Amino acid sequence: MLKHLSFLFLFVLGSICYGQENQNYLFSKPYKNFDIDKRYYFNNEDEILMVKAWDESVIIQRFNTKTLNLISEKRYDEPDLNYDIENVIKVQNKVYFFYSMWTGYESQLEQLYYREININTGEFITDSKLLIEVKGKITKSPTSTYRGVQEHFKNRKMPSVKFDILVPTNENEIFILYREYRKNKKDVKSWDTLVLNYFDINLNKVSNKKFKMPYSERRMKALNYNTHDNGNLYILTKVFLDDSGVEKKNKRESEANYYLELLTLAKNANDVQKTKIELPNKYINSANLFELSNGSLLCSGYYSNGLNKNLNHSDGIFISKIGTDGTIISNIDYIIPTTIIEQNAKHNDKREFEDIILKDINENDDGSLLLIAEQSHKWDLQNQGGYNFRYNDIYLTKIDSENQLLWMRKLPKEQKGNSKPGHSYTHKALLGDMSYNYFNVNNAHYFLFLDNLKNKNLSLKDKPKPHTNNHGGYFTYYKVNDANGEVSKKNLFNTDDVDGKYNIEDFSKKRLFKVFENEFIMEVNKKRREDVLIKVEIK
Numbered sequence: 165m166l167k168h169l170s171f172l173f174l175f176v177l178g179s180i181c182y183g184q185e186n187q188n189y190l191f192s193k194p195y196k197n198f199d200i201d202k203r204y205y206f207n208n209e210d211e212i213l214m215v216k217a218w219d220e221s222v223i224i225q226r227f228n229t230k231t232l233n234l235i236s237e238k239r240y241d242e243p244d245l246n247y248d249i250e251n252v253i254k255v256q257n258k259v260y261f262f263y264s265m266w267t268g269y270e271s272q273l274e275q276l277y278y279r280e281i282n283i284n285t286g287e288f289i290t291d292s293k294l295l296i297e298v299k300g301k302i303t304k305s306p307t308s309t310y311r312g313v314q315e316h317f318k319n320r321k322m323p324s325v326k327f328d329i330l331v332p333t334n335e336n337e338i339f340i341l342y343r344e345y346r347k348n349k350k351d352v353k354s355w356d357t358l359v360l361n362y363f364d365i366n367l368n369k370v371s372n373k374k375f376k377m378p379y380s381e382r383r384m385k386a387l388n389y390n391t392h393d394n395g396n397l398y399i400l401t402k403v404f405l406d407d408s409g410v411e412k413k414n415k416r417e418s419e420a421n422y423y424l425e426l427l428t429l430a431k432n433a434n435d436v437q438k439t440k441i442e443l444p445n446k447y448i449n450s451a452n453l454f455e456l457s458n459g460s461l462l463c464s465g466y467y468s469n470g471l472n473k474n475l476n477h478s479d480g481i482f483i484s485k486i487g488t489d490g491t492i493i494s495n496i497d498y499i500i501p502t503t504i505i506e507q508n509a510k511h512n513d514k515r516e517f518e519d520i521i522l523k524d525i526n527e528n529d530d531g532s533l534l535l536i537a538e539q540s541h542k543w544d545l546q547n548q549g550g551y552n553f554r555y556n557d558i559y560l561t562k563i564d565s566e567n568q569l570l571w572m573r574k575l576p577k578e579q580k581g582n583s584k585p586g587h588s589y590t591h592k593a594l595l596g597d598m599s600y601n602y603f604n605v606n607n608a609h610y611f612l613f614l615d616n617l618k619n620k621n622l623s624l625k626d627k628p629k630p631h632t633n634n635h636g637g638y639f640t641y642y643k644v645n646d647a648n649g650e651v652s653k654k655n656l657f658n659t660d661d662v663d664g665k666y667n668i669e670d671f672s673k674k675r676l677f678k679v680f681e682n683e684f685i686m687e688v689n690k691k692r693r694e695d696v697l698i699k700v701e702i703k
Contacts, residue, residue: 189663192232192697197689198223204252205677205687206259208283211235212685215252215261215281220245222261226286229679232697236286250276251329255338255365259283264326266301274298276327276340278367295367296340302326303343306358307389330391333455337370338363339391344374351382352407360397360429375429375436382407388453390461394488395431400424400453400463411475413447420447420475426463428490439490443467443482443497447475452522460493461486464535466520467497476518481535481561496567504559504574508627515541520559526604531565534609534646536602553633555579555598558611558642562649571649575642576622577613581633596633597671605682605702607646612684614671615640620655636660639671641702656700659688666690668698 200218207229214225220243226235250262259281267273276296282289305328330339340361348354356377362370377384383404390398402411404422413420428437441448441463451465462485466478482497500517517539524536541554558575579598600613614637616629631637639656659668670689678684682702690696 188701188703189657190232190699191665192227192234194690194694194696195225195234195237197693197695202249203675203687205675206254206283207677207679212679213259213281213283213286214687215259217249217252217261220247224281224286224288227697229685229699232685232699238287240288247277248325250325250327252281253329253331253338254283255331255335257283258365260329260367261288262295262327262329272300274300274302274326293367295363295369296327296342296361298342301345303346303356306341306343306356306386328389330389330397332391332393332395334393336365336393337395338365338367339397341389341397346381351409352380354381355379356381358429362395362431371431373429373431373434375434378427378436378438379403380407382409385409387451390453390455392455392461392488393459396488397429398453398461399427399429400451401427411449413470413475424448424451424463426453426461426486426490437490439486439492441484441486441492441495443495445470446480446482446497448482449476449478450519450521454525456485457527459488461488462525462533464525465522466537474518478517478520481522481537481559483533483535483563483567485567494567498561498563498569498572501572504572507574508576508625524602526602526609528646532570533563535561535563536609537561538599540599550583553581553583553598554630555581555600558600560609560644560649562646573644573649573651575611575644575651576628577615578628578630579613579633580630597637597673598631598633599673601673601676601684603678603684603702604646609644609646610641610702611644612639612641612676613673614638614659615655617658636671662698666696668696 198216200216202217204215206213210229212227212229216223220241222240224238227233228235247263247265250264252259252261261279261281263277265275267275275294277292278295279288279292280290305325307328308325326342328341330341340363342359344357344359346354358375359372360375361372364370385402387400387402392398402422403425406421408421411420411422424441426439426441430437446467447470448465448467451463454462456462462483464481464483466481468475468477469479480497480499484495485493487493519541520537520539522535522537526534537559539556543552556578558577560573562570564570581596581598597614600611603610614631616631617638618629620638622628636659638658641654641656643652657663659671662668668688668690676684676686683699685697685699687695687697
């Protein structure tokens, strides 16, 4: 057992303890690594189903979640098919593999196919079945732009998907969404038309609807899509008052050139319903959309008071609770407290409170909410092409069922990466090991991330050393008490030397998933082209 280190800070923000101790690890036997970027993980009681797909090859693996033993592995190669992998989804006890094909300029058909996978045997149990056929080309999927905004990465090697396969939380149906081809390439003269197809869980078609967007592509920027249990599709969007496509406010004007709006694509309506979301004398710079357990919608994000010339600067957080009919139920905002503003104050730079993006929520049985945000920067590499990225501090806001603020916290973190011309554009050039994974376990919140080795015993008063994407580091987590916001930090292991057994590579947050109440599994690559599973028990 390594010596436990603890630092206690007595001030209003709360306490944070830093320590390190051995965890309960379980390693699988190494197995063959497939150089595949699209990987999908599904829990099935005491088993994990993995689907790995790239070009014409699909590998389906099953592992035991307790022993991590490989149960079965099936490989399917279809070199004659020139298809794009759209998605792999699980709905109730069914797993579907979707891919699309373009038939060529003679017949000019966009086609969506599927095959069903038996979750208990890890095998395809159906031949390819044509699900949707569209005459002429279609535009890339509606949510692809939203995903790029959320993750700040675009992979030029991986083909962009054309169809969005979406499942509501009740898993009673499947939505398949696509955009009709835009004949006019100019954003200022192009209005998107979305086609929403409804299927039951056996992929029998129920109906489909077409919705023309109320604004040109230049004048709206989608922030999130929500497939509701009632069959409606909700789109949260920024609407611009000009054709700049850039959020701005002139010095002599009291209003910005954009506002927030919720678009409702109702299953029983033909027109798009609009609900304006606004805060008096405040400028919303980021927002996200979630469905609450009672069926209502939660729109939440960060705002600027307009005193800072950069509208991306955040002065507070807001929440809007919205009924399924688009009616605003409540609208409230909370100022970021001085204790958080002054935290690490001597190290803060001018970007400290910019680009804070709400990414997750946790809803408790008593109706209280934890809102989880992360500071995410993206900027151009001047005269080099490509981009620099930063994934920094995590911001937490806890409110009760009556919208009363209980506590706020800032969890220090700094991670950086870049995407340059000539990159291989595998997942190493994507999100990689930046950002965080979130789990809620036994009335506590866990935020797992890769940290710089120099931050092993970092105090709250110190500025974190930046972790660089794909350069190894300490796998670390913050633990936050749900009731009072008390924070502790623990270092799990060094990825370059995991318990003296493995030097792991290709660590990615997208390959980490929860299997039991307090256990998660990650799939990593070790040297000599082998993968290994590591199961960790959270203490």
